[in-house]
Amino acid sequence: MLLARVIGNVVATQKNQRYEGTRAMLCRQITPEGKDMDYTCIALDSVNAGEGDTVIIVQEGWGASTASTGTPGAAIDSAIVGVVDYVDLLK
Numbered sequence: 001m002l003l004a005r006v007i008g009n010v011v012a013t014q015k016n017q018r019y020e021g022t023r024a025m026l027c028r029q030i031t032p033e034g035k036d037m038d039y040t041c042i043a044l045d046s047v048n049a050g051e052g053d054t055v056i057i058v059q060e061g062w063g064a065s066t067a068s069t070g071t072p073g074a075a076i077d078s079a080i081v082g083v084v085d086y087v088d089l090l091k
Contacts, residue, residue, distance in 0.1 A: 002039075002057040003084070004029045006049050010042055025049060025080060027057060032087050043078035056082035 010024035022044045029039040034054070043057050058081045 001081075002027075002029050002041075002059060003032060003087070004041075004043075004055055004057050005034075005036070006051050006053045006055055006080075007040075008051060019044070019076075022046075027055065027078075027080070030054070032089055034087075041078050043080045044076055045080045047080055047083055049080050049083050054084040054087075055080045056084060 004027040006025050007028050008026040010026055012024060024042050025045050027041055027043050029037040029041075031037060041057070041059075043055075047055075049055050057078050059078050
């Protein structure tokens with residue numbers, strides 16, 4: 001799983017019918033302190049996240065597929081599965 005920030009939407013005029021009704025979001029991985037990292041990915045949104053939200057991304061095909069489309073087996077590598085309210089670091 002990754003901690004990331006949604007940095008934008010990805011618009012597709014055509015997409016596979018298995019992805020109908022889903023939104024693709026551009027996400028940048030962040031540290032627990034909220035600092036940007038170099039990794040950026042496209043993830044299907046299963047929790048109605050918006051730009052600027054801190055999210056949890058699952059990067060495992062079966063879980064990502066099931067979370068984002070409701071049925072297993074679609075070719076999906078990354079899905080947003082949670083919106084983070086806050087990160088509590090014990091120091």
